[in-house]
Amino acid sequence: VNIRKEREQWHMEHLVDTGRPIEQLETPCLLLDESRMMRNVTGLKQRLESLGVPLRPHLKTAKSIDVARRVINVPTGSATVSTLKEAEEFGAAGICDLLYAVGITPNKLDRVAAIRSSGINLSIVVDSPEGARAVAAKALATRDRIPALIEVDSDGHRAGIPIDDVQRLVAVGRALQDGGAELRGIMTHAGGSYDCCSAAQIEAFAEQERAVAVQSAAALRQAGLPVPVVSVGSTPTAFFARDLTGVTEVRAGTFVFFDLFMAGLGVCTHDDIALSVLATVVSHQRAKGWILVDAGWMALSRDRGTAKQSLDQGYGLACDSLGRPYQDLIMIETSQEQGILAIRPGSNASLPELPVGALVRILPNHACATSAQHDRYDVIGPDSNRVLAQWQTFRGW
Amino acid sequence: VNIRKEREQWHMEHLVDTGRPIEQLETPCLLLDESRMMRNVTGLKQRLESLGVPLRPHLKTAKSIDVARRVINVPTGSATVSTLKEAEEFGAAGICDLLYAVGITPNKLDRVAAIRSSGINLSIVVDSPEGARAVAAKALATRDRIPALIEVDSDGHRAGIPIDDVQRLVAVGRALQDGGAELRGIMTHAGGSYDCCSAAQIEAFAEQERAVAVQSAAALRQAGLPVPVVSVGSTPTAFFARDLTGVTEVRAGTFVFFDLFMAGLGVCTHDDIALSVLATVVSHQRAKGWILVDAGWMALSRDRGTAKQSLDQGYGLACDSLGRPYQDLIMIETSQEQGILAIRPGSNASLPELPVGALVRILPNHACATSAQHDRYDVIGPDSNRVLAQWQTFRGW
Numbered sequence: 001v002n003i004r005k006e007r008e009q010w011h012m013e014h015l016v017d018t019g020r021p022i023e024q025l026e027t028p029c030l031l032l033d034e035s036r037m038m039r040n041v042t043g044l045k046q047r048l049e050s051l052g053v054p055l056r057p058h059l060k061t062a063k064s065i066d067v068a069r070r071v072i073n074v075p076t077g078s079a080t081v082s083t084l085k086e087a088e089e090f091g092a093a094g095i096c097d098l099l100y101a102v103g104i105t106p107n108k109l110d111r112v113a114a115i116r117s118s119g120i121n122l123s124i125v126v127d128s129p130e131g132a133r134a135v136a137a138k139a140l141a142t143r144d145r146i147p148a149l150i151e152v153d154s155d156g157h158r159a160g161i162p163i164d165d166v167q168r169l170v171a172v173g174r175a176l177q178d179g180g181a182e183l184r185g186i187m188t189h190a191g192g193s194y195d196c197c198s199a200a201q202i203e204a205f206a207e208q209e210r211a212v213a214v215q216s217a218a219a220l221r222q223a224g225l226p227v228p229v230v231s232v233g234s235t236p237t238a239f240f241a242r243d244l245t246g247v248t249e250v251r252a253g254t255f256v257f258f259d260l261f262m263a264g265l266g267v268c269t270h271d272d273i274a275l276s277v278l279a280t281v282v283s284h285q286r287a288k289g290w291i292l293v294d295a296g297w298m299a300l301s302r303d304r305g306t307a308k309q310s311l312d313q314g315y316g317l318a319c320d321s322l323g324r325p326y327q328d329l330i331m332i333e334t335s336q337e338q339g340i341l342a343i344r345p346g347s348n349a350s351l352p353e354l355p356v357g358a359l360v361r362i363l364p365n366h367a368c369a370t371s372a373q374h375d376r377y378d379v380i381g382p383d384s385n386r387v388l389a390q391w392q393t394f395r396g397w
Numbered sequence: 398v399n400i401r402k403e404r405e406q407w408h409m410e411h412l413v414d415t416g417r418p419i420e421q422l423e424t425p426c427l428l429l430d431e432s433r434m435m436r437n438v439t440g441l442k443q444r445l446e447s448l449g450v451p452l453r454p455h456l457k458t459a460k461s462i463d464v465a466r467r468v469i470n471v472p473t474g475s476a477t478v479s480t481l482k483e484a485e486e487f488g489a490a491g492i493c494d495l496l497y498a499v500g501i502t503p504n505k506l507d508r509v510a511a512i513r514s515s516g517i518n519l520s521i522v523v524d525s526p527e528g529a530r531a532v533a534a535k536a537l538a539t540r541d542r543i544p545a546l547i548e549v550d551s552d553g554h555r556a557g558i559p560i561d562d563v564q565r566l567v568a569v570g571r572a573l574q575d576g577g578a579e580l581r582g583i584m585t586h587a588g589g590s591y592d593c594c595s596a597a598q599i600e601a602f603a604e605q606e607r608a609v610a611v612q613s614a615a616a617l618r619q620a621g622l623p624v625p626v627v628s629v630g631s632t633p634t635a636f637f638a639r640d641l642t643g644v645t646e647v648r649a650g651t652f653v654f655f656d657l658f659m660a661g662l663g664v665c666t667h668d669d670i671a672l673s674v675l676a677t678v679v680s681h682q683r684a685k686g687w688i689l690v691d692a693g694w695m696a697l698s699r700d701r702g703t704a705k706q707s708l709d710q711g712y713g714l715a716c717d718s719l720g721r722p723y724q725d726l727i728m729i730e731t732s733q734e735q736g737i738l739a740i741r742p743g744s745n746a747s748l749p750e751l752p753v754g755a756l757v758r759i760l761p762n763h764a765c766a767t768s769a770q771h772d773r774y775d776v777i778g779p780d781s782n783r784v785l786a787q788w789q790t791f792r793g794w
Binding site for chain 2: 025026027028029060082083102103104105106107108111126127128130131134153156157158159162191280281282283284285287288292294297298299301302303304333335336337338340355356357366368369372373374375395396397
């Protein structure tokens with residue numbers, strides 16, 4: 001019922017406000033450059049095509065059906081989600097082959113069963129015998145061989161079975177397959193690649209991610225278990241992998257929008273970043289070289305991911321209203337609804353003259369975190385100055 | 398139209414799911430202990446009553462009409478908001494005396510005028526002559542003397558006219574009052590108190606906040622301008638002020654829920670924190686002493702405010718399902734939908750045995766940031782084990 005209600009409201013709002021110049025938007029709001037987004041999508045798809053592996057895009061970054069439809073062939077395409085709410089929303093929009101790529105908890109299995117019984121081919125993830133037994137028990141109870149992938153740990157940064165624990169890997173595989181569920185395959189995520197400092201390092205991570213997944217698949221097959229899917233991915237490793245032999249699909253999410261963090265890693269340039277927060281100058285603290293704008297951490301998110309990179313971008317890099325970055329003008333501090341722009345410490349750049357009421361655009365550190373703070377994207381074209389459409393997002397679990 | 402629609406949905410959802418044990422909630426979700434909240438509210442109100450100054454609570458922390466009704470006498474009470482969306486929502490719920498306490502931008506004045514013409518006594522904030530002239534022009538155009546407070550800077554941490562710039566202060570006052578708007582008074586916010594390390598320091602900040610506001614009011618009065626309101630406040634200074642002579646109202650928001658940051662400042666104890674994120678154990682990395690749970694930065698927020706305090710709480714402090722903290726068990730790392738619990742580095746505490754499926758509650762660093770990540774509060778009573786109500790939140794601008 002809620003889904004229908006929300007959908008109705010979206011269509012209503014789709015008809016509103018398009019065509020007007022961005023100067024008429026109320027700030028803060030989230031701008032999405034559609035042509036940059038499409039360039040990013042085409043770029044990764046072509047890259048993976050040349051490596052012979054399909055993309056299973058992660059839709060958690062955008063949480064938008066309009067974006068999903070531009071990234072995926074509906075209804076034949078496949079996707080990755082991070083919540084069951086996403087599975088319901090994207091499933092209702094016709095994207096029916098979905099991997100919920102976060103380890104399942106027993107209290108979510110009723111909802112998984114309900115989603116699957118609505119016709120969505122949802123697969124889930126486990127990494128423990130206890131988890132696998134709970135999935136198998138639900139599969140038996142619902143007479144539905146719920147497909148599950150086993151998460152393996154390729155870089156020590158999160159969940160997943162360690163590569164040297166073949167016994168546990170096989171035990172989980174057997175608990176699924178012999179217990180009444182379906183062992184769909186292996187998945188891993190090289191999130192550790194986010195801490196890399198060079199292209200060579202990311203390449204090494206990508207190879208490690210591939211190797212661990214392929215070895216785990218081999219160990220399961222040797223134990224007589226089926227492994228149709230070998231799923232790897234993260235935006236950095238998807239862009240730097242040179243060989244994906246043995247891999248059947250690549251997952252990536254952030255690449256759709258890109259962000260300052262990915263630019264800091266060398267995965268994209270600032271010109272590829274499709275997302276920015278539009279803000280208005282509120283006032284100045286001239287003695288301090290500060291420009292105050294009406295976007296704070298609520299509009300940008302609290303993400304400070306670039307703080308650990310060689311170039312700390314604060315809460316974001318400021319651009320003019322057409323999206324051209326000002327040299328070294330970053331958001332150095334935020335309160336809930338206000339941000340302070342200043343020249344990066346140590347830079348010789350001079351503060352631009354931005355009067356009260358001037359518009360700026362802030363490139364975000366982390367696309368997933370910033371998009372989650374907003375209810376919609378104001379979609380702009382390459383000329384940047386008109387709103388072509390408004391695309392709603394959803395959130396929650 | 399949207400407001401009505403949302404309200405309908407809230408009432409619908411109010412009737413759902415109450416009375417059931419928290420074990421039946423899907424995780425992650427946000428628990429609100431109503432009795433702790435009411436104790437926090439009563440505590441600050443009594444404190445300010447003894448100082449003879451009324452509270453103008455900041456509703457940005459909760460963004461919930463149900464919470465607002467328990468903090469404010471409707472319709473006689475007054476409140477503070479951080480967005481015009483909040484002004485519309487709380488105004489529609491009968492809270493009609495509202496201060497929008499973030500410097501206004503010219504592109505928001507049409508909406509301010511619309512809100513005021515709907516019968517809401519909304520006042521706004523400026524700190525520049527340009528801003529004041531824009532407000533005055535809108536006041537003239539709408540034949541409505543829009544009331545505005547002048548923000549003064551009491552601690553150098555954000556916006557506001559510096560205390561030594563009496564010329565600018567009076568210029569802004571005159572631009573408002575002589576230009577056709579209404580000079581309502583002075584406001585300041587000692588956000589710098591968040592960086593304090595002792596009760597004595599916070600007391601000093603509170604006195605500085607008071608002194609700057611009162612001096613600024615005196616300077617305006619000396620110039621023949623009216624200053625009926627002298628508004629100060631932040632949760633730390635509200636709790637540590639010893640004297641509020643000359644102040645007419647105190648603003649504070651976080652006190653309603655409190656959080657680990659305020660506990661680290663010494664403003665509250667862990668037992669006062671009314672908000673926690675309920676999460677489920679997904680799996681373990683036993684060799685590393687990690688417990689993985691299904692709440693990551695999406696459920697907790699990216700706020701790492703305690704990182705700069707003497708006791709870094711990571712992304713939050715873990716408690717059992719009844720809210721009793723585990724010794725030194727903190728969320729050391731997060732991905733979007735997963736968190737890693739581990740014993741704080743350097744601690745001798747031992748990792749509790751929490752099986753897959755066990756429930757934990759995570760006390761958040763920053764109540765405003767964590768509540769903003771959720772669509773509702775699951776309200777619990779002092780026994781912690783039953784959901785008494787579900788209160789919807791709203792967001793956006």
